[in-house]
Amino acid sequence: MPNSVASFIICTILGFGIGFAGFELANKNDEASTETPTETATNTNTPTDDHEPEETEQPAPETVSASSEILNAKGCLSCHAVSSLDLDGGATGPDLSQAFTGVEDKHGKPLDEFLKEPTSAVMSSVISGSPLSDDEVQQIVDALQEASEK
Incomplete structure (x- = not known):
């Protein structure tokens, strides 16, 4: 038995x-996959700087990309989606589209x-395992504020 x-x-x-x-x-593979498209986007911006119509179209995707970068890098999207920013993620946690205003009401x-x-047990263990600067x-707050405004 023992x-x-x-x-x-x-x-x-x-x-x-x-x-x-x-x-x-x-999580490391997710970070690597988010860095590669960013580098590709940066490389494609240089030759297209001479074309004004393309510059006008690019800021919107860059804003979404900037929002998604931190959420991807810190692993938020492995459990959460942010539907207002068109970010698919895991279904384990709630959608974070209204977290900017909803967290204070809930927590x-x-x-x-x-x-x-x-203050939640799950998030306490996640954050303690990978503290945020x-x-x-x-x-993250800026990204989720943007999400709540859409």
Whole structure:
């Protein structure tokens, strides 16, 4: 009997470790895939700077790209979608389109404070595993404010 308990505990620890490593690997792949299109977009902007109609069309996608970059980089889109910005994401967490105003109603603190010290158990564990810098918090707040205005 003690051997089966020890085996269960060892298997559980290994399972969580492998799951965590897989999540981290998937997150790094997401970051790499978001950097490649950005670099491609930057390279295509240089030759098209001489054409005014194309410059007028480009700011809107760059704004969405800037919003999605931080949300992708920090792994937000692995659990959440932001439908107002046309960002598909995971279905585990709620859509963040109205999070800018909704977080304070639901959790009793503004979004920026919630991102620094979440009051939900799930977000507390996510943020403690990958804390956000003040700059990252501000970028996420700006992106979600943009989402709430659409």
